[in-house]
Amino acid sequence: MDIQEWIIFAIELIGTVAFSASGAMVGIECSMDIFGVIVLGVSTAVGGGMVRDVILGKVPSALLHPVYVIYAVLAAVLVFCIIYFRRKYLQDGFGEVYDKLMLAMDSVGLGIFSAMGVTKGISCGYIDNTFLLVFLGTMTGVGGGLLRDTMAGVAPYIFVKHIYACASIAGAWICVIIYRSYGELPAMVVSSLIVMLIRFLAAHYRWNLPRIGE
Numbered sequence: 001m002d003i004q005e006w007i008i009f010a011i012e013l014i015g016t017v018a019f020s021a022s023g024a025m026v027g028i029e030c031s032m033d034i035f036g037v038i039v040l041g042v043s044t045a046v047g048g049g050m051v052r053d054v055i056l057g058k059v060p061s062a063l064l065h066p067v068y069v070i071y072a073v074l075a076a077v078l079v080f081c082i083i084y085f086r087r088k089y090l091q092d093g094f095g096e097v098y099d100k101l102m103l104a105m106d107s108v109g110l111g112i113f114s115a116m117g118v119t120k121g122i123s124c125g126y127i128d129n130t131f132l133l134v135f136l137g138t139m140t141g142v143g144g145g146l147l148r149d150t151m152a153g154v155a156p157y158i159f160v161k162h163i164y165a166c167a168s169i170a171g172a173w174i175c176v177i178i179y180r181s182y183g184e185l186p187a188m189v190v191s192s193l194i195v196m197l198i199r200f201l202a203a204h205y206r207w208n209l210p211r212i213g214e
Contacts, residue, residue, distance in 0.1 A: 004185050011188055013071055015112030020045040020072035022105040023148045024079040029098055030152050034080050040148055041076025042069055044109075048143030052117050052136050056124050103203050106145065106157065111195030114141035114168045115188040118175040122184075130176055137172025138165065141195075163202035163209070171195035 023044030027037035046062035046069060053060040062068050117140025121133045142158045142165050149156040158164045175191035201207070 008185060008188060011112055011192070012116060013068070015109050015116065015192075016045045016068050016071050017075040018105045019109030019113065019144050020075035021079050022102055022109060022145070024076040025098060025102055025105065026148055026152050026154070027076075028080065028083055030154070032152075034077070037080045038073055038076045040151060041079070042072045043151060044144040044148040045069075045072035045075075046144065047147035048113055048140040048145075049116070049120075051143040052120060052140045055136065055139065056121070058124070061120075103199070107196045107199035108192075110141045110145070110164070110168055110199065111171055111192035112188070113144070114138065114171040114195055115175045115191045116140055118172050118179065118191075119184055119188065122179060127180065130173075133176045134169060134172040137175060138168045141168035141172070163198060163207050166209070167195045167198040167202070170198060 020041035023041040024037045026044075027040035030036075032040065046060070049068075050060040050062060114137045117137035118133045120140070121129075121136040126132050145164075146156050146158055149158075171191045171194055174194055175187045178190055179187035
């Protein structure tokens with residue numbers, strides 16, 4: 001692999017680890033044992049990509065390249081061990097730590113995976129189909145979190161938290177535009193950062209979509 005491919009691979013691993021950590025955090029918050037935490041972490045990390053690959057009629061990348069699953073397992077175990085051995089110190093303030101870590105990990109994963117969905121669609125020959133590329137990016141970005149929350153029996157983050165799916169859609173669309181003019185790496189980096197920025201601003205200023213009962 002050349003330097004650009006290595007950078008892209010590293011970005012993908014960062015997204016995988018971030019999403020796995022967010023899944024592990026949800027499992028810990030739901031009082032799951034270590035196996036449940038690992039399952040939730042791996043499901044979050046590879047779930048969206050598997051949905052994307054099924055839509056494209058491909059064998060899921062997570063099954064062809066188990067390195068992503070391995071990193072997801074390691075990330076989930078690491079999060080579990082850190083919190084397990086530090087639980088006495090985190091007991092009183094775990095709620096605050098949980099919220100901050102979830103925001104950070106979920107935002108990083110969402111940004112990177114939204115871009116990955118777009119680039120995967122382009123690699124399959126759909127560079128001129130903007131709607132499909134944005135759809136693939138969004139499904140890759142939100143699919144793992146949706147699966148995670150469904151398995152955990154909680155209201156999916158995508159439906160209740162600050163500007164989640166909308167950030168993914170915006171990032172995927174920007175990724176398509178930048179890719180067509182400047183290539184894969186700039187598209188992934190810029191669109192991922194924009195998604196993260198939207199998520200952080202939405203959380204800071206408590207931006208939410210309208211809902212009944214507020």
